[in-house]
Amino acid sequence: MxxxxxxxxxxxxxxxxxxxxxxxxxxxxxxxxxxxxxxxxxxxxxxxxxxxxxxxxxxxxxxxxxxxxxxxxxxxxxxxxxxxxxxxxxxxxxxxxxxxxxxxxxxxxxxxxxxxxxxxxxxxxxxxxxxxxxxxxxxxxxxxxxxxxxxxxxxxxxxxxxxxxxxxxxxxxxxxxNILGTMWDKLLINVATGAITGITQLTYGQLYDEPVLKATSLAAVEEAMAAARAAGITLSITNAEDAWNMAAEGLPPAFKTSMLQSLEKSSITEIDFINGAVVRWGERLNVPTPVNSTLVACIKGIERAMTDRQKQGAAA
Missing domain, CATH: 3.40.50.720 (NAD(P)-binding Rossmann-like Domain)
Structure with missing residues (x-):
């Protein structure tokens, strides 16, 4: 080929x-x-x-x-x-x-x-x-x-x-x-940790040591699962805790998500196609997504501050 x-x-x-x-x-x-x-x-x-x-x-x-x-x-x-x-x-x-x-x-x-x-x-x-x-x-x-x-x-x-x-x-x-189901399954895993680590700047070892952050993760995943069900998607992940556990499978405590790595490199993230996708589907199907909406807003705020610093540095 x-x-x-x-x-x-x-x-x-x-x-x-x-x-x-x-x-x-x-x-x-x-x-x-x-x-x-x-x-x-x-x-x-x-x-x-x-x-x-x-x-x-x-x-x-x-x-x-x-x-x-x-x-x-x-x-x-x-x-x-x-x-x-x-x-x-x-x-x-x-x-x-x-x-x-x-x-x-x-x-x-x-x-x-x-x-x-x-x-x-x-x-x-x-x-x-x-x-x-x-x-x-x-x-x-x-x-x-x-x-x-x-x-x-x-x-x-x-x-x-x-x-x-x-x-x-x-x-x-x-x-x-069922490739759309496969894509949603992978999305659930990304939703579980990406935005949270981007906001908190925590490695996996630190993230998985904080119960309050686990609760936030599970809430975000449950919103995504509700949106998928409303869209008629067949998921293989049926429990939010499974997505949380699968996200860390085989990865060391020092692991950093791609979203955190992007922010550390002063790059824009893929938030619009991860948690942002959950929000869009929720709006389309009348499924509430307050946790994902908040995570998106926080990442967007971090990106805005990063961009402003870059502009100030270029002007100096």
Missing amino acids: KIAFLGAGALGCAIGSALTEGGHETWLVDRSAAHVEAMSRHGLQVNDERGTRQVKVRATMNPAEVGPVDLVIVLVKSFHTDQAMRGALALVGPETVVLSLQNGLGHEDVLSEIVGRERVLAGKTYVGGVLRGPGHIQAGVTGKLTIIGELDGRITGRAQEIADAFNAAGLTTTVSD
């Missing part, structure tokens, strides 16, 4: 390098000039359980250089989805499928408005990665599940073809007839 990753951060590079080594024409499209130049000149340095190696990848900042592909895998930050896809329409040909593997909920709607809902697949992946520097990642692929599916729940040949390509490249992948 000819595959393009829209967004070649740690996760895009981890999956993209595996597919490259699996024999697919894989392109890593990213807006970081330093990252793209390093990959183009030296290849992508991958550190994983197999050791360290250089993978000769195709990298570019210009989607037009790639041309139409069979599959676009979207892994940009949530708030860049619309702009990134509109700027990468050169990747889309008559038979192109667009697959979002992003965290949160709502990307499939954004992408559908741009390329048409009939092209869009959704998925969740538990593949891990850390960007160590331009052209250098730490990857965790082995045994990490990826789940993809059609938005209407059909099991199609195109979804199976993608799963087959992933599996052949060592990326454990299944096709789901």
Whole structure:
């Protein structure tokens, strides 16, 4: 297959390098000039359980250089989805499928408005990665599940073809007839800890040692579960405490959520596609979401203060 990753951060590079080594024409499209130049000149340095190696990848900042592909895998930050896809329409040909593997909920709607809902697949992946520097990642692929599916729940040949390509490249992948339920399940886990740690700046060890914060987490998850039920979504997580426990599974006390990491790097968070998605669905279906609304407001306030400091620093 000819595959393009829209967004070649740690996760895009981890999956993209595996597919490259699996024999697919894989392109890593990213807006970081330093990252793209390093990959183009030296290849992508991958550190994983197999050791360290250089993978000769195709990298570019210009989607037009790639041309139409069979599959676009979207892994940009949530708030860049619309702009990134509109700027990468050169990747889309008559038979192109667009697959979002992003965290949160709502990307499939954004992408559908741009390329048409009939092209869009959704998925969740538990593949891990850390960007160590331009052209250098730490990857965790082995045994990490990826789940993809059609938005209407059909099991199609195109979804199976993608799963087959992933599996052949060592990326454990299944096709789901309930991908929206899978996405909501993952959302519940993100709702359980992300915003709370972003606001409090606590690691997992600290978070899980505070009963009052656990109570807030459970209340936020219960709101999300109520919104999902009202939307007719079939969840595999049926107890808020399960989402709380699953969020910390296999992670060390020093672990920091991606939301906290974003704020520590003075970056905007993906709150609109996590707790914000719960709020939007609640408004649509008349399900009260006061806890999630409060968490969103607090993160937005932190982002505003951060942005103002950056502006003051630039003006000084």
